[in-house]
Amino acid sequence: QAQAKLQASIQRFTDLCWDKCMSSKPSTTLSRAEESCLTNCVERFLDSSLHMVKELENKRAQLSS
Amino acid sequence: QAQAKLQASIQRFTDLCWDKCMSSKPSTTLSRAEESCLTNCVERFLDSSLHMVKELENKRAQLSS
Amino acid sequence: QAQAKLQASIQRFTDLCWDKCMSSKPSTTLSRAEESCLTNCVERFLDSSLHMVKELENKRAQLSS
Amino acid sequence: AQALMNSSTERCFTKCVPSPSSSLSSYEQACLSKCLDRYMDAFNVVSRTYMSRIS
Amino acid sequence: AQALMNSSTERCFTKCVPSPSSSLSSYEQACLSKCLDRYMDAFNVVSRTYMSRIS
Amino acid sequence: AQALMNSSTERCFTKCVPSPSSSLSSYEQACLSKCLDRYMDAFNVVSRTYMSRIS
Numbered sequence: 150q151a152q153a154k155l156q157a158s159i160q161r162f163t164d165l166c167w168d169k170c171m172s173s174k175p176s177t178t179l180s181r182a183e184e185s186c187l188t189n190c191v192e193r194f195l196d197s198s199l200h201m202v203k204e205l206e207n208k209r210a211q212l213s214s
Numbered sequence: 215q216a217q218a219k220l221q222a223s224i225q226r227f228t229d230l231c232w233d234k235c236m237s238s239k240p241s242t243t244l245s246r247a248e249e250s251c252l253t254n255c256v257e258r259f260l261d262s263s264l265h266m267v268k269e270l271e272n273k274r275a276q277l278s279s
Numbered sequence: 280q281a282q283a284k285l286q287a288s289i290q291r292f293t294d295l296c297w298d299k300c301m302s303s304k305p306s307t308t309l310s311r312a313e314e315s316c317l318t319n320c321v322e323r324f325l326d327s328s329l330h331m332v333k334e335l336e337n338k339r340a341q342l343s344s
Numbered sequence: 345a346q347a348l349m350n351s352s353t354e355r356c357f358t359k360c361v362p363s364p365s366s367s368l369s370s371y372e373q374a375c376l377s378k379c380l381d382r383y384m385d386a387f388n389v390v391s392r393t394y395m396s397r398i399s
Numbered sequence: 400a401q402a403l404m405n406s407s408t409e410r411c412f413t414k415c416v417p418s419p420s421s422s423l424s425s426y427e428q429a430c431l432s433k434c435l436d437r438y439m440d441a442f443n444v445v446s447r448t449y450m451s452r453i454s
Numbered sequence: 455a456q457a458l459m460n461s462s463t464e465r466c467f468t469k470c471v472p473s474p475s476s477s478l479s480s481y482e483q484a485c486l487s488k489c490l491d492r493y494m495d496a497f498n499v500v501s502r503t504y505m506s507r508i509s
Contacts, residue, residue, distance in 0.1 A: 156457070157457070158504065159497065159500055159501045159504055160457050160458060160461060160497075162500045162504060163461075163493075163496055163497045163500045163501075164461055164465070165409065165412075166496065166500060167465060167493070167496055169419070170496075171492060171496065173469065174469070174485070175466075175469065175470070175485060175488040175489040175491075175492045176488070176492065177488060179492060179495040179496070179499070183492075183496075184495075184499055186419070187496055187499045187500060187503070188499060188503050189419040189420055189421060190419045191499075191500050191503040191504055191507075192419070192503060192507070193412075193416050193419035193420070193422075193423055194408075194412055194416075194419070195504075195507055196422075196423045197408060197411065197412045197415070197416060197423065197427075197431055198404075198408045198412075200423065200428055200431050200432075201404070201407065201408055201411065201431055201432075201435050202404065204431075204432050204435055205404075205435070221402075222402070223449065224442065224445055224446045224449055225402055225403060225406060225442075227445045227449060228406075228438075228441055228442045228445045228446075229406055229410070230354065230357075231441065231445060232410060232438070232441050234364070235441075236437060236441065238414065239414070239430070240411075240414065240415070240430060240433040240434040240436075240437045241433070241437065242433060244437060244440040244441070244444070248437075248441075249440075249444055251364070252441055252444045252445060252448070253444060253448050254364040254365055254366060255364045256444075256445050256448040256449055256452075257364070257448060257452070258357075258361050258364035258365070258367075258368055259353075259357055259361075259364070260449075260452055261367075261368045262353060262356065262357045262360070262361060262368065262372075262376055263349075263353045263357075265368065265373055265376050265377075266349070266352065266353055266356065266376055266377075266380050267349065269376075269377050269380055270349075270380070286347075287347070288394065289387065289390055289391045289394055290347050290348060290351060290387075292390045292394060293351075293383075293386055293387045293390045293391075294351055294355070295464065295467075296386065296390060297355060297383070297386050299474070300386075301382060301386065303359065304359070304375070305356075305359065305360070305375060305378040305379040305381075305382045306378070306382065307378060309382060309385040309386070309389070313382075313386075314385075314389055316474070317386055317389045317390060317393070318389060318393050319474040319475055319476060320474045321389075321390050321393040321394055321397075322393060322397070322474070323467075323471050323474035323475070323477075323478055323482075324463075324467055324471075324474070325394075325397055326477075326478045327463060327466065327467045327470070327471060327478065327482075327486055328459075328463045328467075330478065330483055330486050330487075331459070331462065331463055331466065331486055331487075331490050332459065334486075334487050334490055335459075335490070
């Protein structure tokens with residue numbers, strides 16, 4: 150079940166970053182630009198997610214103090 | 215479980231109305247225009263939903279009479 | 280349960296082809312052009328799906344030979 | 345039928361009520377009615393086409 | 400709360416990080432913080448409006 | 455693998471068959487094959503990047 154959740158996350162990131170990074174006509178190989186865009190897209194998405202979770206926790210800490 | 219369904223509906227309306235009402239760059243506070251757009255968006259979505267359910271029931275009543 | 284899966288597929292194809300085929304303002308009746316677009320859309324989507332599954336099987340066969 | 349209503353309502357609301365105001369106009373209501381009819385038509389065409397393919 | 404975080408993160412990432420580079424800039428981080436605040440505001444307005452309709 | 459096929463088919467159909475006609479042309483078929491290859495590449499890059507972050 151953890152395996153299924155992991156697969157679902159990878160699927161979700163692939164779809165999100167596919168729309169951001171891939172050229173409109175599929176190319177014969179994955180270009181360098183597409184590959185580095187995909188990597189940055191996943192990395193920055195995870196950074197964004199962590200940033201927002203931290204913000205939320207700060208807010209909760211302020212409310213309960 | 216009713217609680218979960220309610221949460222899912224509010225989530226769905228938030229996403230729908232977010233795309234319609236919020237400016238492209240997030241502002242420092244929720245503007246008056248954004249707030250009234252969100253309220254109208256939810257209200258009119260619920261009106262539309264009721265209108266369409268009623269239409270469907272009318273059609274069923276005509277078919278079975 | 281097979282019935283539910285069938286319904287979900289038809290729903291999914293309707294949404295996909297609705298966005299491709301229907302005019303922006305709803306017309307009083309379904310036009311000939313809209314109807315033939317919907318039919319072609321479903322048929323070609325199923326062709327595309329079969330084509331891609333076949334490709335994937337070819338690739339697997341090559342890897343295991 | 346729940347999924348069908350959710351999906352048609354979202355699509356028709358987007359088409360027919362682009363800028364929600366303080367009430368639904370009669371024009372918007374007529375648009376929603378026509379849109380629902382067309383969604384049902386589309387559902388039936390798709391259903392018929394799919395069933396004839398898989399049978 | 401999981402669905403809420405998934406949805407707000409996807410929407411705010413799209414708005415605030417249109418071209419992901421090798422790190423999050425402080426501008427992008429500030430945009431994400433504001434965007435989360437606005438998403439929560441929107442969720443609260445929608446929630447309040449919906450509850451007053453169905454009660 | 456079902457979710458992966460559904461998602462890649464929808465994305466590649468949208469890219470490669472913008473106006474569905476009475477049959478799939480060989481051009482459209484070649485586009486679908488390339489698109490599937492690129493989707494698998496993208497899935498692998500995303501998977502590798504994500505795994506190295508969470509491990």
